[in-house]
Amino acid sequence: MKYLRWTLFCCTLLGFSGWWILHKPKSPVDDLPPIQFTSLQLHFKQQGAGKALAAQVRQWPEVSAASFNDVSGLLVVVHTHALPQTELIQRVAAKAQQKASIKVFEASGPQCPVPAEFLYRLPVYLLWFGIATGAFTLMLFYRLRHA
Amino acid sequence: MKRIIRLLPALFLAVLVVAACKDKETMDPQPDPTLYERLGGINAISAVVDQFLANVVADNSINGRFAATVADPFRTQLLRNNLIDQVCAGSGGPCQYKGKTMKEAHTGMNITDAEFNALVGDLVAALDQFNVPEQEKNELLAILGPMRPDIVGQ
Numbered sequence: 107m108k109y110l111r112w113t114l115f116c117c118t119l120l121g122f123s124g125w126w127i128l129h130k131p132k133s134p135v136d137d138l139p140p141i142q143f144t145s146l147q148l149h150f151k152q153q154g155a156g157k158a159l160a161a162q163v164r165q166w167p168e169v170s171a172a173s174f175n176d177v178s179g180l181l182v183v184v185h186t187h188a189l190p191q192t193e194l195i196q197r198v199a200a201k202a203q204q205k206a207s208i209k210v211f212e213a214s215g216p217q218c219p220v221p222a223e224f225l226y227r228l229p230v231y232l233l234w235f236g237i238a239t240g241a242f243t244l245m246l247f248y249r250l251r252h253a
Numbered sequence: 254m255k256r257i258i259r260l261l262p263a264l265f266l267a268v269l270v271v272a273a274c275k276d277k278e279t280m281d282p283q284p285d286p287t288l289y290e291r292l293g294g295i296n297a298i299s300a301v302v303d304q305f306l307a308n309v310v311a312d313n314s315i316n317g318r319f320a321a322t323v324a325d326p327f328r329t330q331l332l333r334n335n336l337i338d339q340v341c342a343g344s345g346g347p348c349q350y351k352g353k354t355m356k357e358a359h360t361g362m363n364i365t366d367a368e369f370n371a372l373v374g375d376l377v378a379a380l381d382q383f384n385v386p387e388q389e390k391n392e393l394l395a396i397l398g399p400m401r402p403d404i405v406g407q
């Protein structure tokens with residue numbers, strides 16, 4: 107029991123100090139709505155048609171940016187989650203009067219096996235770990251005192 | 254009542270001090286607006302960064318470099334947030350850049366001058382699209398330009 111108490115206490119310290127070292131200051135960026143990128147492959151015969159479409163897409167309230175590149179034929183739309191990708195594709199296809207297929211980007215070469223999201227959220231996970239083990243430690247100390 | 258009367262001189266003094274400070278405030282010349290303010294704050298910067306990244310992802314002379322980033326929505330969001338923080342902090346805004354140093358972020362990529370120029374071209378296109386005035390555009394490019402040695406050929 108004694109060992110468990112001290113192990114939990116060390117875990118609490120580890121959790122809180124890990125959070126303290128790794129946590130990042132808040133930024134005004136955190137208040138911006140999260141975005142998503144959708145890249146669509148399109149084919150236009152008419153010069154300038156793709157850019158005109160991008161200009162129209164940019165006017166949609168859920169869209170923060172849209173770019174069409176004549177060389178690649180890619181329409182890249184930056185949009186909030188209020189506009190789901192499937193709906194975006196349907197809307198673009200209707201406007202462009204053609205099938206819009208998603209351009210899938212694939213990572214090549216060695217990649218970090220730990221997901222970026224996990225690394226980003228690690229300080230918060232450590233904080234919760236510290237709180238949980240801290241609560242258990244307090245409970246054990248309290249129980250032993252009153253046993 | 255006596256207590257209130259005793260407090261009156263202190264209250265009078267406090268009013269005088271506040272008034273004097275206010276006077277000084279109005280007499281001080283307004284500081285020049287920062288580049289951050291002239292660009293239009295966080296919303297304007299995020300709009301430019303989003304357009305810049307959309308240009309980059311559509312640009313097949315460099316988008317291969319960002320394939321792994323675009324394949325992971327979380328990494329894309331992170332890169333976007335880091336770029337906004339970087340421009341915001343560099344232009345005197347209330348943000349703190351929390352990402353890697355430019356050297357750390359681009360080491361092992363062997364980025365060429367041509368790729369760097371292509372990316373800057375995509376940024377200039379985004380700034381032009383939002384009609385950012387020449388002065389602000391040049392100031393922003395002057396902040397990013399010195400990063401070239403840490404990015405190219407690393």
Ligand code: HEM
Pocket residue numbers: 315318319321322328329332335336339351352353354358359364368369370372397398400401404
């Ligand atoms: C002035 C020019 C540039 C600036 C200001 C810049 C800025 C940044 C920033 C802030 C990051 C994120 C760092 C982090 O994850 O902590 C980053 C990552 C990256 N940059 Fe750049 N960069 C520039 C030029 C370039 C160029 C020319 C290329 C290639 C063509 C490039 C490719 C990348 C890639 C692939 C990443 C990794 C993205 C990820 O983590 O998923 N950058 N850059």
